[in-house]
Amino acid sequence: EAGVTQSPTHLIKTRGQQATLRCSPISGHTSVYWYQQALGLGLQFLLWYDEGEERNRGNFPPRFSGRQFPNYSSELNVNALELEDSALYLCASSLGQGLTQPQHFGDGTRLSIL
Amino acid sequence: AQTVTQSQPEMSVQEAETVTLSCTYDTSESNYYLFWYKQPPSRQMILVIRQEAYKQQNATENRFSVNFQKAAKSFSLKISDSQLGDTAMYFCAFISDSNYQLIWGAGTKLIIKP
Structure with missing residues (x-):
């Protein structure tokens, strides 16, 4: 069974540009979560999608947005990139929502802002 | 606000020793899950x-076990017979049914020495 896949592995952008990160969940998983992991810090929750709908959002500005497609894959878009957006972005998926379904993570996309 | 605290930024033990990683959390929720995740250098x-x-019995997975003290809001991870492959960042995380988002501690870097 394929795990959560994320692309690209590494993305280099300059300030003011826009970045698009992609995530394919484990087959059968309907929930997708996005997290930001800045260097040396823990994970900060960004977004949660389930069945194509945004279910919850972390404390991030509106320039962080995303969507979930009918096949449950997801995109994270970051507009007007700032230096502090440099981080590892992790995507996770789970079999539906709820507390009982653990989240399984991908390898992440390293976003570097020059 | 719900918080997770890991007070040990880094720990180091010899291979085959037992090590305990600490985690405390703060919540007023009654229905929640606690997790330990590891993040090796592969990320x-x-x-x-x-x-x-709601389960009083401490969870166990092979060499990994937890000491869950609900009243004290403590959730420590014990690794027995530590192996070189256990070298990683270890994160404690919490999720409740009030917002379904994982709240993460800052992590503990565990180094297993040969």
């Missing part, structure tokens, strides 16, 4: 063990 976040708050 993929891997679920190690999880505990349901």
Whole structure:
């Protein structure tokens, strides 16, 4: 069974540009979560999608947005990139929502802002 | 606000020794789950063990076990017979049914020495 896949592995952008990160969940998983992991810090929750709908959002500005497609894959878009957006972005998926379904993570996309 | 605190930024033990990583959390929720995830240098976040708050019995997964003290809001991870492959960042995380988002500690860097 394929795990959560994320692309690209590494993305280099300059300030003011826009970045698009992609995530394919484990087959059968309907929930997708996005997290930001800045260097040396823990994970900060960004977004949660389930069945194509945004279910919850972390404390991030509106320039962080995303969507979930009918096949449950997801995109994270970051507009007007700032230096502090440099981080590892992790995507996770789970079999539906709820507390009982653990989240399984991908390898992440390293976003570097020059 | 719900918080997770890991007070040990880094720990180091010899191979085959037992090590305990500390985690405390703060919540007023009654229904929640606690997790330990590991993140090796390969950077993929891997679920190690999880505990349901309503279960008094401590969870165990092979060499990994937890000491869950609900009243004290403490959730420590014990690794027995530590192996070189256990070297990783270990994150404690919490999720409740009030917002379904994982709240993460800052992590503990564990180094297993040969």
